[in-house]
Amino acid sequence: MAKNTLSSRFRKLDIDEFDENKFVDDHDEAVDNQGPDATEIDNLIRIGDTMTAFQLALRNPPLNTKNPAIKERALAIVLRVLTSFKSSDIEPAVKSLDRSGVDLLMKYIYRGFEKPSDNSSAILLQWHEKAFAVGGLGSIVRVLTARKTV
Amino acid sequence: MSLHQFLLEPITCHAWNRDRTQIAISPNNHEVHIYQKSGNQWVKSHELKEHNGHITGIDWAPKSDRIVTCGADRNAYVWSLKDGVWKPTLVILRINRAATFVKWSPLENKFAVGSGARLISVCYFESDNDWWVSKHIKKPIRSTVLSLDWHPNNVLLAAGSCDFKCRVFSAYIKEVEEKPGPTPWGSKMPFGAVLAEFGGAGGGGWVHSVSFSSSGNRLAWVSHDSTVTVVDGTKGSTPSQLKTEFLPLLSVLFISENSVVAAGHDCCPMLFRCDDGGSLTFVSKLDLPKASITRNISAMERFRNMDKRATTEDRNTALETLHQNSITQVSIYEGDQRDCRKFCTTGIDGAMTIWDFKLKTRLNQYCY
Numbered sequence: 296m297a298k299n300t301l302s303s304r305f306r307k308l309d310i311d312e313f314d315e316n317k318f319v320d321d322h323d324e325a326v327d328n329q330g331p332d333a334t335e336i337d338n339l340i341r342i343g344d345t346m347t348a349f350q351l352a353l354r355n356p357p358l359n360t361k362n363p364a365i366k367e368r369a370l371a372i373v374l375r376v377l378t379s380f381k382s383s384d385i386e387p388a389v390k391s392l393d394r395s396g397v398d399l400l401m402k403y404i405y406r407g408f409e410k411p412s413d414n415s416s417a418i419l420l421q422w423h424e425k426a427f428a429v430g431g432l433g434s435i436v437r438v439l440t441a442r443k444t445v
Numbered sequence: 446m447s448l449h450q451f452l453l454e455p456i457t458c459h460a461w462n463r464d465r466t467q468i469a470i471s472p473n474n475h476e477v478h479i480y481q482k483s484g485n486q487w488v489k490s491h492e493l494k495e496h497n498g499h500i501t502g503i504d505w506a507p508k509s510d511r512i513v514t515c516g517a518d519r520n521a522y523v524w525s526l527k528d529g530v531w532k533p534t535l536v537i538l539r540i541n542r543a544a545t546f547v548k549w550s551p552l553e554n555k556f557a558v559g560s561g562a563r564l565i566s567v568c569y570f571e572s573d574n575d576w577w578v579s580k581h582i583k584k585p586i587r588s589t590v591l592s593l594d595w596h597p598n599n600v601l602l603a604a605g606s607c608d609f610k611c612r613v614f615s616a617y618i619k620e621v622e623e624k625p626g627p628t629p630w631g632s633k634m635p636f637g638a639v640l641a642e643f644g645g646a647g648g649g650g651w652v653h654s655v656s657f658s659s660s661g662n663r664l665a666w667v668s669h670d671s672t673v674t675v676v677d678g679t680k681g682s683t684p685s686q687l688k689t690e691f692l693p694l695l696s697v698l699f700i701s702e703n704s705v706v707a708a709g710h711d712c713c714p715m716l717f718r719c720d721d722g723g724s725l726t727f728v729s730k731l732d733l734p735k736a737s738i739t740r741n742i743s744a745m746e747r748f749r750n751m752d753k754r755a756t757t758e759d760r761n762t763a764l765e766t767l768h769q770n771s772i773t774q775v776s777i778y779e780g781d782q783r784d785c786r787k788f789c790t791t792g793i794d795g796a797m798t799i800w801d802f803k804l805k806t807r808l809n810q811y812c813y
Contacts (some may be wrong), residue, residue: 318587318608394688417641431690433671440650440670442609 320442322415330369340379349388352376353399358443366445368426373403389425397430398437402445405438446732448767448798449487451480455793456498458774463507464777469493470791471500477514479531495522495533502547502558506682509553521558521568523577536577538664546592550597554621559590563735565604567616567636582614582637592654596661600625600634603664605652610644611666611674629662629678643676643684644668650693653709658699659782664706667694673707677723687717687725696775700785706731708772708790712764714800731800732766770794 311317331352339348352373357365380388392400404426407419426434454472461468467490469479477493477500498518505512512531515521519540522533538544542561550557555569558579563586566579572581588607595602595616602616615634617625631640643666644652650669657664665675671693676684694709703721708714713732719725750756763769770793778799779787 398688429690432692433688433690436650436669436671436693437688442649 326351329355329360330365331355331372333368333372336376338374340376340385342432345376345380345384346388346391349380350391353396353403356402356445358445366384370403370406370445374407374415377403377407377422378415380418380422382418382421385421385425389422392429394430397426398434400426401430401434401438402441405435407445409442446767446798446800448597448796450794450796451487452795453748454795455770456773456791456795456797457792458503459776459789459797460503460505460751461776461778461789462505462510468797469503469505469512470797471503471514473499473600475516475518477503477512480611491531493524493531493533493692495590495683496520498543501543501545504547504549504556506549506553511549511553513547513549513556515547517543518755519543519560521547521556521566523556524697534577536568536579538568538579539581540566542589543587548593548595550599550616551593551597552622554599555616555618557593557595557602557616559593559606561589563588563590563606565590565593565602565614565616567618569618572681580618580636582616584637585639586612591651592666594657596628596653596657597659598625598628598629598661601628601630601640603655603657603666604808605655605666605668607651609649609651609668610642611655611664611668612639612643612654613641613664614639625632641676641678641682643674643682653694654696654707656697656699656705658702660702663699663702665699665707665719667697667707667709669693672713673705673717673722673725675705675719675723675725677719680723683723685719685724685733687727689715689727691715695771695773696790698777698785698788699782700777700780700788701783704728706775706785706788708775710771712766712768712771712792712794714772714775714788732736732768767798768792768796 336348336351357369404419404423452472457471457473459470466482468481469477471477475496478489479491481490496516496518498516500514501514502515512524521536521538524531524533540560540562544558544560546559558566567584568577568579571578586606590604590606592605600617602614605611613630615638617634617636625688652666652668655666664675667673671689672686674684674686692710694707697707700706703719705717706714713730715730716728718728753788772790772792774791776789777785778789787801788797789799
């Protein structure tokens with residue numbers, strides 16, 4: 296019993312890396328957007344123009360980048376915009392988006408769900424309800440199947 | 446629409462014979478059951494038992510009356526009717542994973558099998574040795590092939606696979622056919638050449654089903670990210686994608702040059718229209734639910750519900766659609782791909798429904 300149980304070095308090997316049938320997704324190194332501009336959006340929120348802040352926040356989503364810091368930054372900005380909305384303003388904001396905009400909004404909403412904070416869950420659920428009314432189950436499926444996440 | 450419930454088992458796949466008097470289905474096991482229409486009923490006439498694993502695909506060649514089946518046991522069999530009995534002939538596919546899909550070519554001299562081995566086996570009959578030979582299309586498929594469709598010229602093959610892409614290959618076999626003429630998809634077509642590749646690029650899900658139109662110029666596919674895409678080979682290679690708000694669709698079919706029917710996890714066939722510019726729009730769901738009659742529930746029913754379901758409310762758990770579970774396959778019942786009058790759907794609920802376009806006259810305005 297003794298000899299073959301001595302070395303456990305093999306347990307540190309990741310066997311899947313050596314699988315020749317492993318599927319490697321092709322990452323086209325397209326121009327990675329840097330995410331929305333924080334200062335401009337902060338100004339807009341301060342003066343109360345949440346609608347324009349919302350439009351700006353959803354532009355340039357960092358979909359292609361592999362840098363998690365950029366994604367975290369973009370997510371924080373978008374969540375700040377979403378939480379600064381009044382409940383009655385949510386529906387017109389969602390209506391102003393096109394199909395891909397609604398899909399992108401859904402992606403951000405689900406990312407926001409991942410780390411709930413005190414005031415974010417309630418407003419995010421309202422956003423989710425309005426976005427679901429426009430995008431339907433398809434937009435949620437596209438959040439789940441997306442390989443370029445926000 | 447007429448629904449026929451075969452059994453409670455899911456119908457994995459089905460195939461019709463030429464005059465639609467017989468249907469071959471697989472009830473989610475190793476067998477194929479052939480049902481014969483007699484009056485309004487379907488009577489089981491044959492059981493085809495040869496496979497060792499679940500049947501994943503059946504196709505019935507209308508002119509030569511041969512059935513090809515493929516299964517999870519990595520085999521395919523070609524069945525011919527001799528003296529009222531279906532006799533199988535084994536086809537060596539040379540795959541090391543399950544077969545997922547099989548389709549006869551339009552001239553029925555070859556068939557293509559998609560598999561989990563990341564390749565397509567194109568099989569043709571070699572009369573010298575009196576057996577079926579297979580040739581493989583491997584590159585550049587990187588994952589399971591889920592669905593295949595032949596172009597009307599008997600050479601081009603569209604394949605949808607789990608690597609999020611839909612491709613058009615050439616399956617030209619010089620032993621059985623002449624060199625094909627040029628098509629909008631390309632003019633040089635050696636065996637295994639990729640003439641077009643669509644999809645991927647970050648978005649997209651598994652491509653569940655592909656379909657060529659009757660002219661072969663248009664190609665439609667549905668994928669797991671709830672989208673339907675159509676590309677017109679004559680108008681350059683930009684596909685027109687429609688992001689739907691439904692659950693993912695599992696099967697798609699051209700029913701005229703401009704219209705596409707698709708069905709899937711929403712248990713309801715949907716009609717889409719592709720205009721001459723090539724852009725795709727959703728027309729309507731084809732399953733119009735009857736208005737539900739709310740009535741007062743009697744005391745007897747209340748007690749019965751309390752006994753059976755531990756609830757006193759009248760909560761009907763049946764779906765509003767005809768099919769009670771996902772639809773896995775759509776096929777043409779009457780007409781052809783240029784002009785389909787009736788189509789058939791089968792699904793995981795074990796039911797087969799035939800849908801009639803004539804009964805919904807308003808749909809004709811969209812189709813033609």
